[in-house]
Amino acid sequence: MRSIHRARAMCEWGDFAGAAPKMRAMMTAPGDGLVPPFLLLSEPGVTAREQRACSERWTAERRVAAALERGRLGLRFDLRRREKITVGYLSSDFHDHATAHLLIETLEAHDRARFDIRGYSYGRADDGNMRRRLTAAFDGFCDISSASDTEAAMRIHADGVDMLVDLKGFTSGARTGVTMLRPAPLQVNYLGYPGTMGAGVCDYIITDHFVTPRGAAPDYAEAFAYMPQCYQPRGRAPLGLAPTRAAAGLPEQGFVFCCFNQAYKLTPFIFDLWARLLDDAPGSVLWLLQTEAAKGNLRNEMRGRGIDAARLIFAAHLGQSDHLARLQLADLVLDTSPFGAHTTASDALWSGAPIVTCPGETFAARVAGSILSAVGLPELIASDFDDYVAIARTLASDPPxxxxxxxxxAENRLTTALFDVGAYTRGIEALYSEMWRRKLSGMAPGMIDFA
Incomplete structure (x- = not known):
């Protein structure tokens, strides 16, 4: 599996089509061969049902060990009614990271009369502006990076956390061992991992009707907790002045197609579509996020499709404010599939750059569509990949x-739901309150939908 992950990160696509059959074989074979669930999210043709099966197998032995440890610890919970619900957010990304940028304004907007908000960090501790802002946003902030899973779970339990919100799932650096010890009476899968964590880990997943329609419920171990609009939070970060095209490494003329998704989300099929768009729009360029290990391979891939590799422009990694400023230079953002744009989609829209997407079946493939729906631009949600190309081609050839x-x-981003932090926070607090009400009433986790 490590070789597949490495190949994806470097855009080495020689055996791209052979990866999915190998992983499917491993998922069904006897023995201890395991497929990391996160790796499966970017694999074309893999269903949400298969993703759930992968998560179940990935956690099976660890869930058994966690249950034994939990029994040894003898954790008990106070389920009496109280004035405030204590919500603990668990993550390694409480610093200058995409998750922090998405969530910070919601954390700051929480109603302190009804909620006590706590952060549990096991990631990098720096003294940057975002770290200081996050620390101030929580009513209590605890660095558990040096604690064992058991020690971290005991600290969360001792703090009286009613609801533990796992912001990482199975993403890089996650410590699902803490969540599997179930140190809180309710546990929630939210924001960081676009898929199920499997049985016995979290009770709910915060979602919306676009990313997980009701019919998708059997593909998730968690009960759906539906936000009224997009599940993704997003604030209104200040937008600085856009740099010149020359300063951003772009040519002075020509249409700028853009995709700042990570390299592992790129696929040969998507690259085929992008080559067609470049061929149909003379003078256009494709602006990609720079990944040193993948640059040479991507240039070769574009040459192999008959396109001058010089039309690939690579953007350096920048801090959030500079990144948002330069995004204003993009004419049109192109989504990937089956693992599409998440934070990069809302970043683009906030910066004024439209994005065209083609939703698939899985959570990871539908986020950009949810975001576009919430900002009132459903015309950019393609019905299939021919439509995806047609929408992008039309916009590139019709400046008016x-x-x-x-x-x-520009008008919708200030008036629609996507960037309304106050409404979003009230929506997620309503979900938290209903989860807690159901728990106190002795009800099992079940779908929550106020629509």
Missing amino acids: LLARLKSKL
Whole structure:
């Protein structure tokens, strides 16, 4: 599995088609061969049902060990009614990270009369602005990076956390061992991992009707807790002045297609579509996030499709404010599949750059569609990949149409649900309150939908 992950990160696609059969074989074979669930999210053709099976197998032995340890610890919970619900957020990303940028304004907007908000960090501890802002946003903040899973779980339990919100799932650096010890009476899968964590880990997953329609419920171990609009939080970070195209490494003329998704989300099929768009739009360029290990391979892939590799422009990693400023130079953002844009989609829209997407079946493939729905731009959600190409081609060839679309986005981003932090926070607090009410009433976790 390590070789597949490495190949994806480097965009080495020689055996791309052979990866999924290998992983499916491992998922069903006897023995201890395991497929990391996160790796499966970016594999074309894999269903949400298969993703659940992968998560169940990935955690099976650890759940048994966690249950034994939990029994040894003898954890008990106070389920009496109280004035405030204590919500603990568990993550390694409480620093200058995409998750922190998405969530910070919601944390700051929580109603302190009804909720006590605590952060449990096992990631990098720096003294940056975001770390200081996060620390101030919580009513209590605890660095558990040096604690064992058991010690971390005991600290969470001792703090009286009613609801533990896991912000990492199976993403890089996650410590699901803490969550599997179940140190809180309720546990929630939220934001960081776009899929199920399997049985016995979290009770609910915070979602929306676009990313997980009701019919998808059997593919998730967690009960759906539906936000009224997009499940993803997003604030209104200040937008600085856009740099010049020259300063951003872009040519002075020509249409700028853009995708700042991580390299492992790129696929040969998506690259085929992008090559068609570049071929149809003379003078256009494709602006990608720079990954040193993948640059050479991507240039070779584009040459192999008959496109001058010089039309690939690579953008350096920048801090959030500079990144948002330069995004204003993009004419159109192109989504990937089956693991699409998440934070990068809402970043683009906040910066005024429209994004075209083609939703798939899984959570990871549907996020950009949810975001576009919440900002009032459903016309950018393609029905299939031919439609995806047609939408992008039309916008690249019709400047007045693109200008009208950008004008609509500029208005909608200030008036629609996507960037309304107050409404979003009230929505998630309503879900937390209902989860807690059900728990106190002795009810099993079940779908929560206020629509």
